[in-house]
Amino acid sequence: MSEVQAITEKEAKARALDIKSLDNPKAMKLYRRFDGILILVLFAFITLGIQIQFTLTAGDWDYWIDWRDRRWWPLVSPFTLLLFIGAFTYGIWTRLRLPIIATAVTTLLCLVSWLSRYLNFYEFTHFPMSFTFPSTYIGLGILLDCTLAMTRSLVVSAMIGGGLFGALVYPLNWSFMAPYKVPVEFNGTLMSVADLMGYEYIRTTTPEYLRIIEESTLRTFGGSVTPLTAVFAGLCGIVIYAIFLYVGSWINGLDKYAKRIV
Amino acid sequence: MKRMLCGKVGVNSLLASIVLLLLAGDALAHGERAQLASMRMRTVHWFDTQVTPLNVKVGDVVTVTGKFVTSVWWPKHMPSIEETVYLNIGVPGPTFLRLHSEVNGVPMMRSTAFPLGKVYEYTTVLRARIAGRYHVHPLLNVMDAGSLVAKGTWLEVADNESGEPFVNEVTTLPGDTIDLETYGLHGVGGVYFWHVLWIMMGVGYLVYWLATKKELFIPRFIRIREMGDDRANELLTKRDFIASSIFFTLTLALILGGYLWAENKYPITIPLQTGLVDVEPIEIPSGDLEVVVDHATYELAGRSLTMRVNMTNHGDSPIRIGEFLTANIRFVNAEVNEGEFYEGEEMVSMDGLTVSVDYISPGQSVDVELVASDALWEKFRMTGLIHDPDSRFAGLIFYYDDAGTRYYQEVGGSVLPEFF
Numbered sequence: 246m247s248e249v250q251a252i253t254e255k256e257a258k259a260r261a262l263d264i265k266s267l268d269n270p271k272a273m274k275l276y277r278r279f280d281g282i283l284i285l286v287l288f289a290f291i292t293l294g295i296q297i298q299f300t301l302t303a304g305d306w307d308y309w310i311d312w313r314d315r316r317w318w319p320l321v322s323p324f325t326l327l328l329f330i331g332a333f334t335y336g337i338w339t340r341l342r343l344p345i346i347a348t349a350v351t352t353l354l355c356l357v358s359w360l361s362r363y364l365n366f367y368e369f370t371h372f373p374m375s376f377t378f379p380s381t382y383i384g385l386g387i388l389l390d391c392t393l394a395m396t397r398s399l400v401v402s403a404m405i406g407g408g409l410f411g412a413l414v415y416p417l418n419w420s421f422m423a424p425y426k427v428p429v430e431f432n433g434t435l436m437s438v439a440d441l442m443g444y445e446y447i448r449t450t451t452p453e454y455l456r457i458i459e460e461s462t463l464r465t466f467g468g469s470v471t472p473l474t475a476v477f478a479g480l481c482g483i484v485i486y487a488i489f490l491y492v493g494s495w496i497n498g499l500d501k502y503a504k505r506i507v
Numbered sequence: 508m509k510r511m512l513c514g515k516v517g518v519n520s521l522l523a524s525i526v527l528l529l530l531a532g533d534a535l536a537h538g539e540r541a542q543l544a545s546m547r548m549r550t551v552h553w554f555d556t557q558v559t560p561l562n563v564k565v566g567d568v569v570t571v572t573g574k575f576v577t578s579v580w581w582p583k584h585m586p587s588i589e590e591t592v593y594l595n596i597g598v599p600g601p602t603f604l605r606l607h608s609e610v611n612g613v614p615m616m617r618s619t620a621f622p623l624g625k626v627y628e629y630t631t632v633l634r635a636r637i638a639g640r641y642h643v644h645p646l647l648n649v650m651d652a653g654s655l656v657a658k659g660t661w662l663e664v665a666d667n668e669s670g671e672p673f674v675n676e677v678t679t680l681p682g683d684t685i686d687l688e689t690y691g692l693h694g695v696g697g698v699y700f701w702h703v704l705w706i707m708m709g710v711g712y713l714v715y716w717l718a719t720k721k722e723l724f725i726p727r728f729i730r731i732r733e734m735g736d737d738r739a740n741e742l743l744t745k746r747d748f749i750a751s752s753i754f755f756t757l758t759l760a761l762i763l764g765g766y767l768w769a770e771n772k773y774p775i776t777i778p779l780q781t782g783l784v785d786v787e788p789i790e791i792p793s794g795d796l797e798v799v800v801d802h803a804t805y806e807l808a809g810r811s812l813t814m815r816v817n818m819t820n821h822g823d824s825p826i827r828i829g830e831f832l833t834a835n836i837r838f839v840n841a842e843v844n845e846g847e848f849y850e851g852e853e854m855v856s857m858d859g860l861t862v863s864v865d866y867i868s869p870g871q872s873v874d875v876e877l878v879a880s881d882a883l884w885e886k887f888r889m890t891g892l893i894h895d896p897d898s899r900f901a902g903l904i905f906y907y908d909d910a911g912t913r914y915y916q917e918v919g920g921s922v923l924p925e926f927f
């Protein structure tokens with residue numbers, strides 16, 4: 246690219262992205278078309294990114310119903326989601342004031358998870374959907390985005406939304422997960438329906454001991470594991486989200502280097 | 508069958524499986540040849556592996572039985588089977604249901620631990636679920652060490668002519684009979700119901716922000732740049748505030764409502780159950796033969812393992828050596844012609860074992876040369892023995908008394924390569 250061309254292009258861009266252009270119907274039409282493309286690109290990027298990240302971090306907890314325990318799964322999944330959401334939200338909020346990232350991430354993750362469970366687990370590997378359906382985090386995403394929209398403050402939304410996001414994973418999913426925790430007697434042993442499914446539907450490389458789930462220890466306060474985990478996950482949610490908002494602001498600041506190069 | 512060893516099991520095993528598959532392709536798929544030769548010889552000796560029947564229809568029951576001895580030569584650097592182990596079955600995923608499994612009579616729904624140098628008898632009862640032709644391997648998942656695979660048996664599962672959908676019914680403790688194939692999915696309050704509802708909520712929220720506004724990404728970007736960060740919040744309208752409050756309230760109400768609804772519908776629930784179970788090991792039924800390994804050599808060209816051992820018969824019946832078993836390969840002494848063979852059994856070398864002495868008489872102590880030779884050494888990549896960092900071997904010797912009673916015991920030691 247020659248020097249002259251670069252300058253004219255830059256000028257044209259500056260002229261095009263002028264505030265006055267917003268009154269120009271022709272320009273607006275162009276923006277609209279461009280916005281469509283941007284949404285597609287952004288959503289495709291989010292889908293791919295969260296799918297990879299979630300698979301690598303929360304993978305098995307989300308694949309199998311007999312991994313979704315009351316201690317680890319409600320901790321791991323909001324963490325991994327919040328760090329992804331935090332890094333994205335900062336830029337989209339400061340530049341566009343659109344409180345959509347948490348909902349977009351959780352909704353797209355849910356859709357792509359269903360697709361992958363259906364194709365990889367149900368069609369290809371013959372697992373029943375009742376054993377491998379994904380969890381949902383969409384409600385948490387909406388809560389987080391709405392707190393941002395209502396308070397218009399990243400800090401306050403991190404305190405309230407981040408906390409709710411961490412704390413409500415279990416109640417949100419309990420609506421359809423409860424039946425899998427109904428007790429069954431099998432060979433004289435007490436098992437939940439989920440445990441029994443994990444036993445009957447054979448997984449060659451996921452032996453029982455591999456499950457990272459709650460084990461009773463002296464520290465367990467009887468039946469209060471769920472609320473304790475919720476409080477802890479809420480607190481961690483706030484911290485993780487705040488940290489990754491900061492990471493997002495740092496990523497966002499990288500464009501000053503880009504400007505310097507231009 | 509490749510799937511068998513590369514399930515979706517998180518990063519480590521995912522990457523490991525990819526690497527394994529890239530490196531060795533199909534040969535590793537069933538695991539028979541995957542591990543170092545010395546590892547296969549010195550971990551678990553599987554024998555009497557039997558799968559019956561070999562031709563079934565979807566819905567039929569298949570029983571897998573057998574025994575294994577945990578080797579006292581277990582490699583020191585490898586995580587031990589004495590820590591945590593799970594009796595599993597090598598089939599491609601849930602093509603079968605596992606109805607029952609036990610070791611020495613103890614149900615094996617959970618993981619356990621197996622002390623070394625003992626015998627374990629296992630049974631796994633399967634129900635065919637998906638039609639196909641499968642190589643069924645009993646297997647043990649040893650924590651941090653990987654899978655120990657017994658030899659496979661081909662099993663043919665035909666479709667069920669009735670064409671009815673496969674059901675897997677159980678009765679819960681509260682007394683409901685449920686079909687695990689579709690349990691919890693359908694109907695109001697099921698998995699599909701809630702997921703559709705939440706996806707609609709999420710999409711609705713995104714549609715509000717992305718499809719009902721005249722100005723979106725680029726115009727908003729321009730405005731914020733113009734207004735500066737302090738005034739940028741003015742972009743959020745009153746309508747935005749109302750919409751977000753509605754979504755916020757509705758979401759909280761749905762979460763809470765759904766939770767209470769489920770608590771009410773399923774009042775009795777328990778946490779996931781786990782924990783190790785204990786299995787009482789069985790002592791190896793010792794016969795009257797004392798075996799001391801003097802030395803062993805592996806001859807590359809002849810594909811044979813030669814063991815020089817001293818055998819002493821302390822009993823009052825003559826003893827004949829019938830078989831040597833290592834790494835799932837049965838080297839049988841054709842002269843003795845004892846031992847059971849099962850339908851569809853693989854990895855048997857019918858005259859693979861030659862023994863320099865026919866009988867060991869009562870009270871006799873003799874030096875015996877055992878030669879186990881067969882092309883199976885090559886086929887199952889046992890020739891790699893000499894490349895192993897820890898060149899030792901172990902295996903089971905099976906012998907018979909006059910009445911035809913079978914005894915076995917483990918032998919092992921260093922093995923030296925012989926190149927000519």
Ligand SMILES: [Cu+2]
Pocket residue numbers: 537642643644659
């Ligand atoms: Cu096989």
